[in-house]
Amino acid sequence: SLDIGNDHNQEEIPSFFNRRIGESAKGNGLKVRSEGVALTGRDEELSLLSKRASCLRTDQYVGSVLIEGDAGFGKTALLTTFLNDFHSAFSSFATALCSNALELEQEIPFHAWSGIMCSYFGIAHDDNVGISKHKILSHLADTPIANLYPLLNPFLPFKFDDTEETKAMEPTGRYLKTLDFIVSLLSQGTAFDDNGLILVIDDAQWCDSSSWNLISQVNMRAQNVMLIVTMRQMEGRQNVSHYKSLLNSPTT
Numbered sequence: 001s002l003d004i005g006n007d008h009n010q011e012e013i014p015s016f017f018n019r020r021i022g023e024s025a026k027g028n029g030l031k032v033r034s035e036g037v038a039l040t041g042r043d044e045e046l047s048l049l050s051k052r053a054s055c056l057r058t059d060q061y062v063g064s065v066l067i068e069g070d071a072g073f074g075k076t077a078l079l080t081t082f083l084n085d086f087h088s089a090f091s092s093f094a095t096a097l098c099s100n101a102l103e104l105e106q107e108i109p110f111h112a113w114s115g116i117m118c119s120y121f122g123i124a125h126d127d128n129v130g131i132s133k134h135k136i137l138s139h140l141a142d143t144p145i146a147n148l149y150p151l152l153n154p155f156l157p158f159k160f161d162d163t164e165e166t167k168a169m170e171p172t173g174r175y176l177k178t179l180d181f182i183v184s185l186l187s188q189g190t191a192f193d194d195n196g197l198i199l200v201i202d203d204a205q206w207c208d209s210s211s212w213n214l215i216s217q218v219n220m221r222a223q224n225v226m227l228i229v230t231m232r233q234m235e236g237r238q239n240v241s242h243y244k245s246l247l248n249s250p251t252t
Contacts, residue, residue, distance in 0.1 A: 042078050049082045053226055056094045056196035063251030064219045064227040075230045079200065086198075094226075095190055096198040101206035106238070110154040112201050112211035113182070117155035120190050129158045145185075151178045154210070175210075179217050187223040196224040204231040204243075212242035219251055 048065065055062045067075050086096055099115030121139060123132045140146045150160040151174070169177060189195050201207070201215065218227055229246065237243075246252055 042074065042081070045078055046082060049078075049228070050085075050089065053090050053094060053198055056090070056198070056224060056226055060223050061251065062196070062224070062226040064215075064229060064246065064249070066246060066252055067228065067230040068233060070232055076202065079202070079228065079230055083200070090198070094196045094198050095193065096200065097190070098200040098202070100202035101204055101208075101211065103206045106206045106208055109208055109210035110178075110214060112204065112207045113214055114155045114157075116199055116201070117152065117182070118157075120185065122190075122192065123156075132156075132158065133160065145181060148177070148181050151181045154178070155182075179214060182214060183217050183221050186218060186225055187221075189224065196226070198226045198228065200228045200230070202230045204229045205233075205237055207239060207242075209239055209242065212239050212246075216242065216245060216249075219246060219249055 045067075052062060052065055067078060069075050083096060083098075086094075090096075097116045097119040099112060099119075101112035105111040121132075121135050123135060127135075136149055136152065140149055147163045147165045150162045150166040153159045166174065186197055186199070189197065199218065201211075204212075204215070207215070215227065215229060218225060231243070
């Protein structure tokens with residue numbers, strides 16, 4: 001865990017992830033803004049992030065990095081600097097997918113993962129629903145999980161009708177299967193390559209409990225994935241138990 005204190009760059013960078021459509025660090029590039037502010041005094045933290053990302057070259061299980069601190073203490077500036085250096089250092093073997101949790105949506109299940117999953121399938125903001133569905137179905141075609149695509153509904157700005165397989169699932173079983181399904185997808189790389197993944201969830205203090213559960217499952221089980229979670233201090237907030245579980249995980 002990186003505890004970001006208030007003794008360094010305090011320029012707060014605007015949120016740079018779209019609510020529904022995350023940007024991939026491949027293709028059009030990850031859209032981040034540094035507002036011209038140089039990050040100073042964070043060499044140790046940047047080195048830790050870089051070393052953990054480099055593990056995607058060789059290690060099957062990479063785990064998570066937790067970046068926490070109060071508003072204005074430089075969490076997003078640190079993350080922005082790391083991601084702006086992404087192409088030259090890591091893009092040959094890893095792809096970055098990003099999303100952010102929102103205060104107004106903190107009761108919506110899995111909302112903090114929607115940007116990541118849209119980016120995973122290459123769903124763009126100007127795609128119509130038919131094109132977006134085709135991208136997902138084409139990726140899943142001829143796989144053992146081809147009939148599970150309705151489990152993606154909580155992560156998407158549109159809905160699939162249930163298949164016979166998903167219609168037969170009772171609620172608890174469907175929820176657990178959704179967690180397994182997403183972990184399996186992320187462990188395979190994106191719909192476009194089999195690179196390792198660097199997944200970023202910003203402002204995780206606003207995550208709903210389902211988003212936290214998926215964070216935990218990805219942290220513990222996803223292969224070829226590095227998870228970066230940024231957040232303000234969680235004491236006294238909802239879902240603090242999920243935060244403590246991630247903080248104390250041997251893979252964080």
